[in-house]
Amino acid sequence: MAAGGDRGGREAACGHDSYRSPLASRYASPEMCFLFSDKYKFRTWRQLWLWLAEAEQTLGLPITDEQIQEMKSNLDNIDFKMAAEEEKQLRHDVMAHVHTFAHCCPKAAGIIHLGATSCYVGDNTDLIILRNAFDLLLPKLARVISRLADFAKERADLPTLGFTHFQPAQLTTVGKRCCLWIQDLCMDLQNLKRVRDELRFRGVKGTTGTQASFLQLFEGDDQKICTDIRLLANLKEMEEPFEKQQIGSSAMPYKRNPMRSERCCSLARHLMTLVMDPLQTASVQWFERTLDDSANRRICLAEAFLTADTVLNTLQNISEGLVVYPKVIERRVRQELPFMATENIIMAMVKAGGNRQDCHEKIRVLSQQAAAVVKQEGGDNDLIERIQADSYFSPVHSQLDCLLDPSSFSGRASQQVQRFLEEEVCPLLKPYESVMKVKAELRL
Numbered sequence: 001m002a003a004g005g006d007r008g009g010r011e012a013a014c015g016h017d018s019y020r021s022p023l024a025s026r027y028a029s030p031e032m033c034f035l036f037s038d039k040y041k042f043r044t045w046r047q048l049w050l051w052l053a054e055a056e057q058t059l060g061l062p063i064t065d066e067q068i069q070e071m072k073s074n075l076d077n078i079d080f081k082m083a084a085e086e087e088k089q090l091r092h093d094v095m096a097h098v099h100t101f102a103h104c105c106p107k108a109a110g111i112i113h114l115g116a117t118s119c120y121v122g123d124n125t126d127l128i129i130l131r132n133a134f135d136l137l138l139p140k141l142a143r144v145i146s147r148l149a150d151f152a153k154e155r156a157d158l159p160t161l162g163f164t165h166f167q168p169a170q171l172t173t174v175g176k177r178c179c180l181w182i183q184d185l186c187m188d189l190q191n192l193k194r195v196r197d198e199l200r201f202r203g204v205k206g207t208t209g210t211q212a213s214f215l216q217l218f219e220g221d222d223q224k225i226c227t228d229i230r231l232l233a234n235l236k237e238m239e240e241p242f243e244k245q246q247i248g249s250s251a252m253p254y255k256r257n258p259m260r261s262e263r264c265c266s267l268a269r270h271l272m273t274l275v276m277d278p279l280q281t282a283s284v285q286w287f288e289r290t291l292d293d294s295a296n297r298r299i300c301l302a303e304a305f306l307t308a309d310t311v312l313n314t315l316q317n318i319s320e321g322l323v324v325y326p327k328v329i330e331r332r333v334r335q336e337l338p339f340m341a342t343e344n345i346i347m348a349m350v351k352a353g354g355n356r357q358d359c360h361e362k363i364r365v366l367s368q369q370a371a372a373v374v375k376q377e378g379g380d381n382d383l384i385e386r387i388q389a390d391s392y393f394s395p396v397h398s399q400l401d402c403l404l405d406p407s408s409f410s411g412r413a414s415q416q417v418q419r420f421l422e423e424e425v426c427p428l429l430k431p432y433e434s435v436m437k438v439k440a441e442l443r444l
Helices: 005-014 022-027 030-035 038-058 065-073 080-090 093-104 118-154 174-197 221-234 259-273 276-283 294-319 326-340 342-351 356-376 383-389 391-403 413-435
Strands: 159-164 167-173
Touching: 022 294, 030 038, 030 118, 030 294, 038 065, 038 080, 038 093, 038 118, 080 093, 093 118, 118 174, 118 294, 118 413, 159 174, 159 326, 167 174, 167 326, 167 413, 174 221, 174 413, 221 259, 221 294, 259 294, 276 294, 326 342, 326 356, 326 383, 342 356, 342 391, 356 383, 356 391, 383 391
Parallel strands: none
Antiparallel strands: 159 167
């Protein structure tokens, strides 16, 4: 039976009355789902058996060209129903597919899997799938970095309130904050490329590791990014894209919930938990090898790459449509800026001949009064009005507008953004220039 024929029927039959991973049915890209499909896996097994036979023929074993050609002609002719029946009887998936392949290659039946172990097809297929999956992830990660770099460059000069402990701190810029996200992703890109390039194909003898390292590449990074966006959405300073017909809440029509960012955070947590599967499996391998990694790998490898694929697709979609509200940012900056400017006001007073300690005490009292208006009365921060009304500060009254210029509080943030993008980000993205224009498409 041709590949996909029976399997398609089985999928149709169980589509609504059997569990399917939401990663495959809702979120991950079709390309990534195909890499971890039965069709791709078992077709790769057959390709490996073909390569083995060709190598053995080259080395002098009595394998004919006719046998080789028969194997080539049946790489895609997979009878999934027969393979399932064979595995149910044999309790061995590799031998089940050896028999299934042999059934459609009677002339080559005696040399299929000749001299090999199950690990030859199992481990090498995993390695091929991992390599190809990395090749899907790398351009997506590069595109996310590129989109965020464009955003950071555009907003490099926009002052915004920085937070430590989610409490108002010094000013930064929207672009500089974005560079913190980009820096994490750049490290991910470098690590991802290194792991992909250092994958080693398993020979016909020997063992392979659990390939656990890739699972740690995104640990926390995308969840940080999207947590920031969710918090900023609450402050109404920044939002992820929100479509015209999109519904934020079934109960509250006005809501604009950051659904995409929440999805990234949720899946990032799932991806981080998957790290423990291969680490614990690697810790209990006996002597040269045991097989208690097999069932685990069937789940965690596919889940990890499908999850990473979904997170990157979603993150690219977010970064392509980030919305900033400068007036809201400006209002919040103006609310907190008077407190931040107190040190500058003290310094200006000292330069004008004032006493530092006297000035400090004056501003302390006025600041507490202004804070009480904000916290107890729900009013605006009126510290500057109080300073303007106090004759003690008359020597600097004319300087207050200059002392309160938000751009003077963000240091070299704008120049830092430009230098970071030019010196660190652009060189990393250069190998991926040909795929930068691809837009992110979310399934749901």
